[in-house]
Amino acid sequence: MAYGYYPGCSAHGTAKEYDISTRKVCVKLGIQLEDVADWNCCGASPAHATSEELSLALPLRNLALAEKQGLNSIMTTCSACYNRLKVAHETVKESPETLNRINDIVGEPYNKTLKVTHFVNFLFEEVGLEKLKEKVVKPLENVKAACYYGCLLTRPPELVTIDADPENPTIMDGIVEALGAEAPDWSHKTECCGASLALSRTDIVVRLSGEILKAARFADADCIVVACPLCYANLDMRQSQIASRHGVDYSLPILFISELMGIALGVNYDELGIDKHMVSAANMLKEKGLM
């Protein structure tokens, strides 16, 4: 049975490597992904800041298409997309009136049959840590990988949480440990990076992301692991600006969870797209004997 896959807009631009490495890793795990055909953007923050109906209708079209395609589930790698898809799904599940209203707007009926998941809880639930451990061929020994969850994977907890504890989630830590790495406890797991303000108030993003990098350094992390293209964009692409503003060059590699998995599962470095990062992970990986 194939799992529905919703790549999201960043998969075609700034987070290409997240998409590339996710597909590679799924092949290694024997998981068949099927893209939702003709998916559209989930609307992200601009939609919910502008019109509630729009913020529900844009994700719901994708859910309706996935259903029509015969899929039982839809998995996405982007925390923002996951948040919007899951909130839309839960909202219409609770209110038949809203479902009818939004179905009319979309023009395709959604019957609420899908399971909506994020890559991280998909790994946890559908693959499981034991199976993951078995598949590891190159354990990530001596790598201290700080897991960064950000906002949209964990909040609001009654609708989207991937972990029982929204203030101190550990689900990604479990995955990273299954790969043989160490996941340190640290202070900024769920602090906001400023996501939606990336272009409009870059100064705020530079401040917030700088604090996250500083905290990870303080925890002696070798890298930060992320599960969202927006977190990645802010933490990786803004590092040179953070360096000029804070006077500290953290040079901290930011890795997608799928990339870290790819290395541990024995996918070739060149096939993972890691060289597309602004902050190179090559030195760190060489130092740890992983490349």
Next chain:
Amino acid sequence: MIYQLNANVRNFGETISELSGVDISTCYQCGKCTAGCPVVMEMSHTPNQIMRLIQLGLKDEVLSSPTPWLCASCETCTTRCPKEVDIAKIMDTLRILALKEGYKRKEPNVVAFNKIFLDSIKNNGRLQETKLAIVFNLKTLQFFKDMMLGQKLFKKGKISFSNDSIKGTDAVKAIFERSKGFLNKGER
């Protein structure tokens, strides 16, 4: 600052409660929302102050505040509020109402960003990041913003000018036309 209480005190609070579906009367000003807000440093009114101003019916003060536009929608406040007030949802409601009623934009770049983002989806069904960044810089007159970054991204193969449109662009356009909001009217 001296506030003049408005005769429509109750009305404004009720309007916000009605539009957002969040009961604003239960907020008891503990300040927990503000304590965890990542953007509070840049805000003129803190989230708990916004809540109090709504309760007091100070509509103009609230709707002309930059605070809702600076809110990053991180949902920390909503998650932590002991009275289960969905403050992030209220921030959405305030943005929508401020646009509808034509309040002067205190954070024009945020408003411009949202509009360009949504226009891109309306026309193509998907967001085209490269075009979003270019149009945003042109419209907000920041021609050289992130140019160095853009060059580096280009070298990494992450800048794309190709049209990433979907087949169902008409279906997506129809969603925009049918959604209640302020997308096809007035200033937008």
